[in-house]
Every structure is written in structure tokens, then in C-alpha cells.
Amino acid sequence: MSADLALSIRNLALSFKSWSGTSQVLHGIDLEIKRGERVALVGESGSGKSVTARIILGTLHELKSARISGEVWVAGREMSSLSQSERQALRGTDISMIFQDPTTALNPVYTIRQQFHEVLMRGDPKISLSTAEQRSADILREVSITDTERVLESYPFQLSGGMNQRVMIGMALINEPQLLLADEPGTALDVTVQAQTLRLMRDLVRQHGTSVLFISHNLGVVREFADRIYVIYKGRIVETGPAASIFDDPRHAYTKALLAAIPRLTGGGIPEIQEDSEAFFDPMVTHEDVSA
Ligand SMILES: Nc1ncnc2c1ncn2[C@@H]1O[C@H](COP(=O)(O)OP(=O)(O)OP(=O)(O)O)[C@@H](O)[C@H]1O
Ligand SMILES: [Mg+2]
Structure with a gap:
């Protein structure tokens, strides 16, 4: 993992085993966050956002039914290679997390x-x-x-x-922390309080230069927040690039559908995509980062 990265995920796959069989939830995800960068992971309910966060945080490794493969490097360490207590020691110090509902945290x-x-x-x-x-x-x-x-x-x-x-x-x-994970922060609150909370968080991470992975189902919410965006659909990254480029020039069918579903009042309700399309399984689109 190169020193200018706060997070590096390589070919991450996840499945859950149960009495009825195996379900594949993540199908080989690649994702990177540079130091000081604010990155958003966006996709609909069930696409695999929270499980990704729980793997980065090292909590899903403890679950017996979870099969994790690939590499997740945070703070110079690969999560799967650590012991339970080593992963625990990273939480709240090198990696921390803001949850949707503060009462759970x-x-x-x-x-x-x-x-x-x-x-x-x-x-x-x-x-x-x-x-x-x-x-x-x-x-x-x-x-x-x-x-x-x-x-x-x-x-x-x-x-x-x-x-x-x-x-x-x-x-x-x-x-x-070297990396802050924010999983739909504030969506348990009302819309005005949520907007205030997001603004506060944005200002603070800017001041502190914290690297952030911001998770949301709503592209509208991440607009002001993220430098770069990854769009996830059914456990696969379908499009990634600088935020401005994703908004101005969405190329993947799923990203276009997600953009069309942004509710008019940001944060008001969960955007719904009416129908799945075969084009949602088209190959991943990567936008060039012109600033790099
Ligand atoms: N412990 C578990 N055992 C079995 N399946 C699980 C488990 N945890 C999550 N899943 C499945 O993994 C998939 C991804 O779940 P995840 O919670 O990551 O979705 P999400 O993108 O965060 O959705 P939401 O926007 O609703 O929070 C879902 O199909 C979910 O049912
Ligand atoms: Mg979730």
C-alpha cells in the first residue's frame, strides 16, 4: 500500500453461508482513498455499502458466516491478516465510524x-x-x-x-483517525437536523484533513461532500470518478438511473429506482482524474 493512501481495497469479495446455501454479496471491489480525500460510496439499499464499511472497520471478520477474500489496507495494515484484538485496537484510534443512528453507537x-x-x-x-x-x-x-x-x-x-x-x-x-467511515449519518434524524449534521461533519473533516468514506443511497446528499464517488450496484462498482465528472457526465446506466431518482428535497425520502435493467450489469466506467 503506497504511503499516500488512507485506504486501499483490492478485489474484495464477500459471501454469507447459511443452512440454505451461500449468497455472494460483494463481487471483487477495488476502492482507494488518498490521504485527506473525501470519497463517497453510493448505491441503493442492499447493494453492499454497510458490509463494506464493516469489513474496513474489521467487525465483519468476527462473524462466522462471513467469507471475506481480497485485501483491505488501512493505516498500513491488512485487516484479514490481523488478530481480533489487533483489529479492535485500530477501532476508535486509526479508524472510526459514524453511524446512521447515534443511539446504536x-x-x-x-x-x-x-x-x-x-x-x-x-x-x-x-x-x-x-x-x-x-x-x-x-x-x-x-x-x-x-x-x-x-x-x-x-x-x-x-x-x-x-x-x-x-x-x-x-x-x-x-x-x-487516519480514516473516518460515515454510514448514512443523520438519516435517522429529521431533514433539517440531518442537513446541519452533514454540514458540521464536512467542515470538521476539512479542517482536520481527515480521510473519509461517506456512505449514502442518495447521490444528492454526497454532492457537496465528496471529492470522488464510487457507485455500487449489487456488490459491484459500476462507475467511479471525480464527483463533478460523475454529476456532469454520468456514463453508466445505473448511475443515470440513480441521478434521475434524486428526490427534489435532498434527504427527503429514499430515492427509488423503478426497475432493474440489464444495462445495470454493463462494465465499469472509470472517469479520468484530470487533477492528478
Ligand atoms: N449478517 C448477514 N448475513 C447474511 N446476509 C447479510 C448479512 N449482512 C448483510 N447481508 C446482506 O448483504 C447485502 C448487503 O447488505 P448491506 O447492509 O451492506 O446493504 P446496504 O447497501 O448498506 O443497504 P442500505 O442502504 O439498506 O443500508 C444485503 O443483501 C444483506 O441482506
Ligand atoms: Mg447500510
């Missing part, structure tokens, strides 16, 4: 303060209490939370959904 029985301290200790086991306290308050201010003391002593259920989302973004960034 935050622990209901600990205060926000305790959760920040736990995350900080993963990055630096010897961190002092006063430093941890300072850094927690600082990151909360970065996510536009001003009453830091009240939020730190709260439990997640005492905060609004939008507030928990900000806390989760802060928690994901506090250890300055």
Missing part, C-alpha cells in the same frame, strides 16, 4: 464524559484525567456544543438526537 449506561474518557484512553492509555477533561470539552466546542459541562455529565437519553449525533462526530474525531 453511544452506550446508554455511561455519561458522555465517561465515554469520551474511554475513547481517549484507547488512543493514549496514560492520558491524565485533566487532559482528558480538557480535550473532551475542546472537541465538544468544535462540534458547536457550548454548554459542555451539562453535555458531559448527561446520559445519551437526556440529549436530543441531533445533540447525540454531534457528540458521536466529536467522539469519532477526537483521536484524529
